[in-house]
Amino acid sequence: MSRPGFVLEVDERTPSLLVHQGEGFRLEKFPLGTRVIYPPDSLPGIRDLDAAIRHALLNPHGTPPLPELLRPDMKLTIVFDDISLPLPQMRPPDIRGRIIEHVLELAAAAGVDDVELLAANALHRRMTPAELKRAVGDRVFRAFFPKHLRNHDAEDPDGMTHLGLTRHGEDVEINKRAAESDLLVYVNITLTAMSGGPKSVAVGLGSYKSLKHHHNVHTLRHSTSFNDPPNSAMHHSYHRMAKVVEDHVKVFTIETTLNGDNFPEATKFLQKREWEWNLRDQASLLAFKKANELTPLKLRREIWQRNDAPFGVTGIHAGDPKEVHPLTLANVHRQQLTEIDGQADIGVWGLPFLCPYNVNSIMNPILVMSLGLGYFFNLYRNKPIVRQGGVAIFYHPMPNDFHQIHHPSYIDFFEEVLTQTTDQAAIESKFEKQFAEDPWYTHLYRNSYAYHGVHPLYMWYWGAHAMEHLGDVIFVGADRKAAARMGFRSASTLADALEMAKDTVGGSPSITYQHTPPATLADVR
């Protein structure tokens, strides 16, 4: 029986606590009275995954069993979540590949010939052949790549279909092959409450024309939080779009959830509660920490990126997206939700080495910002962890370093735009169109492995709610120039950061540290 999440109040006996900071971590002594939010213990994974997959496909929610939806003359498209999920990458075999194999077996049994596989990479970079192979498994890759297994291309002029408008006038444009399919099978991994459900098809197979209706400053400021779909304007838009999709294409979704096993056996101590570290854990931690610090950054980055997570699968549900997704969210909450009473003056987060957009890549300063002020700040329900006008303290070295192939428009955004303004609304009105329609970025998105030109702007908007809510943002250990470019202050230590925060929240602030990874969704009462 896994223990539920809980909130620790730091007292004299509390040991130093683990705080992630990029490709490393530090042990931090928090002020007395600091509240620390821990996620529930990792839930047990499903033992017989093949049986669970089979069961889900044959006993779906809100649709007939999958075999009954398959027929020989049909056009079947199997779509799967891209490289941004899960985080870290899952130790092979990937759950997506296992599910796809089952779907293909049923399709073969039904005599379906016209089958295509699509990675739902939206405006993300294309997955490399190796990454595709890892996601779908060797057998599927060999059978389908490259002709029938490919990345979605949101800029293919002949590859998109405009399905219509939502009742709010939002364009819904998705991949043409998917739109023309008799059945769309979507294979999903829902890692946080923001993913899956109405987002999968409408966003994963969408275009800039479609995404701009919800990936914008106004919507994000009104998504409080985007991990709390009923209170997320972004999800309201997803739902409207999903309705349009539903009117045109039959979607059979298979959603999966994972437990909190983020770290392999050798570094398992990283997800144990600190006071439960035994001598071996402590020795391992110190040795690992020292070795890690002595390793050159490039090599360290590579080692951390190779950190496959031994995730267990906690749920597999299939059928009608509308009926499946609530079950998925319940599973996510079971693994991540921790209640906490009241907001704090200061929220603290340690930002790890990975976010959805730097898998096999570099976490550049903009991604650090979006991970902190976007993803982590929004890991709440009801109310933010920090009160209005409070201070957020993040840990990350924030090196001024960019992946030249994956993030070309990020470099320009950082150098050209943020030197002029950091104001999200101003950036949106003055620069979004330029970046979104720049032919070079489009060329690199389509033919190289670059994120779409507009993507850095979306990442900047990702923090819109936090930046409007917070009184100050301080990064501990960050490159000062990089932080300053983005309008943030940097501090060397937590003590310095707390001293700096005095200007905003006074001398004896309440502090909450959201201990993650594994991901913790705070239910703030």
Next chain:
Amino acid sequence: MMLALQYRNSPVKYLTARGATGTRLGSRFTSTIASNLAPLTLTQVPEPDLPGRGWVRLRPLLSGICGSDLAMLTGRSSPYLTPLVSTPFVPGHEVVAVTLDDAPDLPKGSRVVVDPVLSCAARGLRLCPACAAGRQSRCTAVTSGGLAAGLQTGYCGDTGGGWSKQMVAHRSQLHVVPEGVPDELAVLAEPLACAIHAVRRVALAPGATVLVVGAGTVGLFTILALREFTEVGGIHVVAKHRHQQVRARQLGATEVIEPNRAARAVRRLTGGTLESPVMGAEYLLGGADVTFECTGGGGVDTALRLTRAGGTVVLTGMPSTTVDLTPVWFRELHLVGAYATDSGGVPEAGGGREGDFDRALDLVGRAPLDGFVDARYPLSRWREAVGHAADAGRLGTVKVAFDLAEI
């Protein structure tokens, strides 16, 4: 006898300075090298004689230090120019002065600026085809006639130069400074006329995208001339120093770009793709329609790499570097030189416009150029002056000048 700064021919000093400033480390100490290794001495020299009819004596008031002067003092100027000068000479070709003699239509005591080009008229020669066409900057007689060789006043052993108490100039070189234009602005007439000349060297279509590489005196004046005399669209400026960026914007730059991100910024502004060669700087397939190179140094390479296929690169700064010309070939660029000034040409030769100096003198009085000459030195502090000029960008200065009223 009079006090003057005199430049002497010293191959040893030239090569030493050239070697030192040619290294990355040495380039950081250009100001030190210029003020200590330059073959320049403050000395008493005889006042220059009047070479002939039409010549008058001048008492310089202010004389600027130009980028070409600094290139000469640091050994960065090309050996190509050596036959075109006669040593020893007194430098200084950006001059505002008072005439000491009467000329037929110019009374003694007039305040004038000097067009330094020593063309056929000044040399007492029959006009060469270029001079006859009003293109004095292309004169073929700069080593002939009754004067020693010298492409300009300030490089000729017979005329003296602005870095002294007295010099001589031919009436054809003189332009009266309008009333109300102070000396500090009048001394800017020569570099402004050069910038106007550069802008006139190419046909600039309305709405064309222009890149200006460098925002020293020449670069800033090029922006001013582009805004004043053309209908180009965006003027994007590569400017290294903060004060240059601010001034560039004030003069009409659309976007100001730091040198280390020029390629990416210009690509974003003008379109095209960015290419990264195995060695050397990034370049664009795309870029500006016309680029004005105003550094004379590394900016030439930048200009060639950031100009679109079929576009034009105007060399406004005196080139003092070697450069990979592959982009000229591959992108079929037009490479245009822009040297000094002319009188606008004659109608028969397609000219007949106002002379560059006339336009400059008109513009200098009404353009927002206050504070451009913010460092004035007496000749006795020439080392400081030269050092300051070599570091002008970093020190927030546009133009350093010798104040000849002081000792």
